[in-house]
Amino acid sequence: MATGLLQTKLYAPRRRRGLVPRPQLTDLLARGAETKLTLVSAPAGFGKTTLLAEWLSEAAEAGSATAWLSLDVGDNEPAVFWSHVIAALQGALPGVGTTALALLGSSGAPAAAVLAPLINELAAVPGQVVLVLDDYHAIDAPEIHDGMAFFLEHLPANLHLVITTRMDPALPLARLRARGELTEIRAADLRFTPDEAAAYFNGTMGLALTDANVADLERRTEGWIAALQLAGLSMQGRDDIAGFIAGFAGDDRYIVDYLVEEVLHRQSEQVRTFLLETSILTRLTGSLCDAVTLQAGGKATLEALERGNLFLVPLDDRRQWYRYHHLFADVLRVRLLDERPSMAHELHRRACEWHEAHGDRPEAIRHAMAGGDLARAADLVELAIPATVQARGEAKLRQWLEALPDELLKFRPVLSNAYAGTLLSRGELAGVEQRLQDAERWIDGRADAGIGEMVVADAAAFRQLPGxxxxxxxxxxxxxxxxxxxxxxxxxxxxxxxxxxxxxxxxxxxxxxxxxxxxxxxxxxxxxxxxxxxxxxxxxHLSDVIGCGLALADIRLAQGRLAEALTVYERGLTLATGQGGRVLRGAADMHVGISTIFLERDNIAGARQHLIQADELGEDNGLPQNAYRSRVALAAVRRAEGDLHGALELLTAAERLYVNDFSPDVRPVAAVKARVLIAAGRLAEAADWARASGVAVADELSYIREFEHITLARLLLAQGAHETALLERLLTAAENGGRNGSVIEILVLLASARRAAGDAAGGRAALGRAMAMAGPAGYVRNVADEGASATPPTSARQPLVEPLSERELDVLRLLASDLDGPDIAHELYVSLNTLRTHTKNIFSKLGVNSRREAVRRASEIGLLTGTGRGR
Amino acid sequence: MRETPNPHEPGRYEIHLQGHLNSRWTAWFDGLTLSRESDGTTVISGLIVDQAALHGLLQKIRNTGLPLICVTCVEPNPASR
CATH class of the missing domain: 1.25.40.10 (Tetratricopeptide repeat domain)
Incomplete structure (x- = not known):
């Protein structure tokens, strides 16, 4: 959308002179601002927008920051909707929401990921903020309702949301109502009371109606404000007011229809024609009206209509853009369609050309479609593809393509191909083949002349079509x-x-x-x-760069190139965090990746630190895979600390959170879990895994299942089988595939297997090779896990019957600090419950009953000096 | 047993509104029949292709502000007679 038009959507209507004051409603709105949401829900013409405009200017005078967004059907895409909401907020709070805007540009970011930073920034704003979403009934995309529900659930206390709509929105209203967080203003509240109707007719309109006249009008219109306004306009300057009222009081006709007829009768033929012909426009400006009516003086006419209160709503302060009141516009369009049915097509054609010439292609497409000129619409859609895709508007593109008939699409290779692209981008296969065939038919000239002529609007796109x-x-x-x-x-x-x-x-x-x-x-x-x-x-496409980095690092790890994997992660992190203060999605994934490499190098504290940093960025900062990858990484840290139970719990959660993308699943979580079970001596459960996953010694080996086969070899070794044949085969396969990470691991296992089989020399040879490769590559843990480490176990240095584990030593060090329980739990990245378990174990091993005694006893036996590891 | 409407196939519907709607609205409602009843209501009736079309129609009615009284599917599968 052109920037100028966006501004008209953000323009809060000004309070108009001579309005009937409605203190009870503005008071209700003021009190409502204490709740989360005010819902103004009533049919067209009940004065919702006018009331809001009046109250909003009061709120602004009282010091609130106020933001306004008029919604329309074009806002039915989450990215468009939220970028407009942020634009509205930025009008009141400059600079707010820049991170969220950046995230909207990246593909597939869920609403929560985009909204979390926005919510945090809004919460940090000093003072009250009011956001009005006008005409919310224009929104019907479920993703937007979901996002709004999330936004409401996490709404900062200083932000108040107001929604006006003709139908109750698909938001959790019952819950808000039950919690007292919802203020409702409905048709029954909005309708004019007899006193207000009298004030309107005799005050604002300067008529002199009797109480009985007012009562008749009030009864007939049921307080419907649009109808009362039309009645007022019809009565101005009329002598026989009583006759006019009697004329429609006892009548069943649709009152707006009837009254618009009255109002139109009182206009000159020129004004009447202008109103009918411009009724097809969503927004009006002088030159557009001139182009559509083929007359001059559109700007002056618009100004005159506004002065005459003819249902023209200004959309800016410069008297450039207007729209008709929705109800009035509908009634005008009905008349146009009825009186001059063939005219509408021509009017839409003129409007289409004006918008195309003024750079508003989406509105040009809307008019081409509304006017039934689908060939023109197809041309424009084709020309709109590059900009629409660049703006991530695939959903909009799809709506357009779906509105075009197949008969038209199949002669347009650029459109057919774009259609296939929008389907694939949403993971849909149905229809893709047909669309691609429709495109290919014209590329290689296979189409014979008999079936018709190819149509191309974007010649450059057609040249790029084969690729x-x-x-x-x-x-x-x-x-x-x-x-x-x-x-x-x-x-x-x-x-x-x-x-x-x-x-x-x-x-x-x-x-x-x-x-x-x-x-x-x-x-x-x-x-x-x-x-x-x-x-x-x-x-x-920076988020996609980061996503590819994740795959590349995985490959480097398989190749045993730890340092290169680390470089990939570090570059990704620089990219994600170096965007002028905003953090791109995927930064968390990079921290998780760095953690796994630190752990491989036996830097447990460093590994833990990076997981904390990932956690602090929030779940929403992660790519979809991060939910399970971060848990697998944390499980590895737990395992290294000797907390096998904690590791298993995390892996069970990771299994649940696993998301399948196109990447091969080369380290299935179930197999990772089986390895921990083996380490814990729970061999029966590990054997269950082997059965369930269907790995067997005699399998043909492949890279995809390598991790599972090595896990099987570990299981057999733990069960006491002297199985070296599988390991020898795995070694050959890994060497041939250049997977040095696997080679090192297999050699370490082979060393144990050979020793167990009585081949001590063979064992030493394998271990020697493993150490020779692992050292330069930076692997420590892989080797250390198998007990080949030269470091004496911590227990050797502790004068205790039952030595403290590494994890318990960490807790002990923090118990000696000033931190309280929750802070210690946070520092160690564990729950308070887990911390309590550790503390209880420490107390029992030290034979004490309190934190103070534990610290004293630990100092006495030298556990609190120089035991730090990796720090 | 009563025939139930298939949401993906055309059905004949009747929509009752409070108030009389002029026949000029016929084109607005895509050629459906408008009839004005003596009780002050209007009945919009005709073949509606599917649920999406029905909801589109109800939205148009909502935009007039005329009170909606009832919506009935009077003939679920007129094509399969």
Whole structure:
């Protein structure tokens, strides 16, 4: 939308002169501002907006920051809706919501992720803030209602939300009502009382009606303000007022229809024509009216209509943009359609051309469709694709495409291909094949002349079509699980797309990377991911760059290149946090990744620290996978601390939170859990895992299942089987695949297996190789986990019958500080309950009953000096 | 047993409103029949293709501000007779 038009949506209508004062309602609104939400719910024409405008100016005078947003059907996309809400708030509170706006630009961010930073910033604003969402009934997207429900649930105490609507919104109203957090103003409250009607007719309108006249009007209109206003206009300057009132008092006709007729009768033919012809416009401005009516003087006419109170609502202070009152506009359109049915098409055509010439393509498309000129609409949609996709407006694009008939689409390859793209972007396969075939038919000239003529509006897009179709073909193949076809299409796409189409190049390279990864070719996969990240960075899709980084680091870890994996994470973190104070989504994932590498290097404190930082960014900062990945990482820290029970609990949660994306699941959470069970000696449960996952010694080996097969080897070893054959085969496979991370792990296991089988020399050889590889690569824990570490266990240094665990020593050190329980729990990243368990164990091992005694006893036996590890 | 409407197929509906609506509104309501009853109500009737179309129609009615009295599906599957 053009910026000027956005401003008209943010314009709070000014209080008008001579309004009937409604103190009981403005008082209700003022009291309502103490609650979370005021809902003004009533049919059209009940004075909702006018009342709000009046009260809002009072609120502003009383020192509140006030923001206004007039909604329309174009706001039915979450990204559009929230960016407009933020724009409205920024009008009152400059600079608020910049982080949220940035997040809206990244793909697929859930409402909570976008709203959390906005809510925090609003809560930090000093003073009261009032946000009015006018005409909320225009919104019907469930995602927006969900986002609004979240927003309301977390609404800062200093923010008050006001919604005006013609129907009750799909928000948790009952809950708000029950908690006393909702103020409602409904039709029964809004309708004019007889006293207000009298004040309006005899005061504002300057008529001299008797009480009986007023009572008749009040009864006939049932206090409906729009009808009373129309009646007032009809009676101005009329001699026979009593006759007029009698004329419609006993009549069943639709009162607005009747009264508009009366009002129109009193206008000149020129004004009447102007009203009918411009009724098709959503918003009016002088030059637009001139273009539609083919007359001059539109601006003057609009000003005259406003002066005459003819239901024209100004949308700015400069008298540039207006709209008709909704009810009035509908009645005018009905008349236009009835009186001049063929005219509407031509009027829409003129409006379409004006908007296209003035840079408002979405409104031009709306008029082309409303006027039934679908070919023109299709041309405009085609031209609108690049800007719409850039603005993440896939939902809008889809609405347009769905409104166009197939008969038209199939001759338009650019549109057919874009349709396939919008389907794929939402993970839908149905219909993709047909659309792509419709596009391809015209690319390779296979279409014979008999079926019709191809139509292209955007010649540049048509030139890029072969590459774009190939990207979509690759995406389709990937969704179908066909790796070979994905590679073939993506490779073709990469060759076809132009060098400066960074988005398409990034997409093709990313698909090639994914296919190579799934096929186990790590070298090729990392090369393509690096290329994809470079292209996506150039295209400005930073969140996607971070997402690719996650995959690349996983691959580096499999290759045993810890330092390179760390570099990938650190670069991702710099990218996510270096955007001028705002933190991009995915920063949390980078901290979690860094934590796993620190742990591999046996820096437990550092690993824990990064998990705390990830946690502080909030769950919403993570990419979808972070919910389970962060728990797996924390479980690894717990395990390293000797808290196997805690590790298992976290892994159970991680299993529940696992999300499947296109990446291969090379470290299934169930197998990670089985490893902890093995370490805990719970071999029967680990064996259950092996049965359930179906891994067997005789399996053919593949990269995808390598982690599970190594887990099986660990289980067999723990069960006392001298199984070296599986490990030897795994070793060969890992060496051939260049997976040094796996090679080191397998060698350590092989050393134990060989020793157990009586082959001491073979064991030493394997361990020697493992150490030689692990040292330079930075691996410590992998080797240490198998008891090959040279560090004496902590217990050796403790003069206790039952030594404290590493974790308990951490707790003990903090017990010696000034921190209270909740702070210690926070510091250690555990729940208060877990902390209590640790404390109880420490007390019992030290033989004490209080924190003070524990600290004294620990100092006596030297547990509080120089025992820090990794700090 | 009573025939239940299939939400994805056309059905014949009657919508009763409080107040008389002029016949000029026929085009506005996409050619549906408007009849004015002696009790001061208007009945809008005709074939409605699916639920989406029905809701679109109800929204148009809401925008007039005329009180809605009732909506009835009088003939669920006129095509399958």
């Amino acid at each position: 774009s179709v190939a990207v979509h073909r690759a995406g389709q193949a990937l969704m179908l699980g066909d790796v070979a076809a994905t590679v073939a299409h993506a490779r073709r796409a990469f060759d076809l797309v132009s060098a400066d189409d960074h988005r398409a190049r990034g997409g093709a390279a990313g698909l090639l990377a994914l296919a190579a990864w799934r096929g186990g070719d790590l070298e090729a996969a990392s090369g393509w991911y690096t290329a994809a990240m470079a292209s996506l960075a150039r295209a400005g």
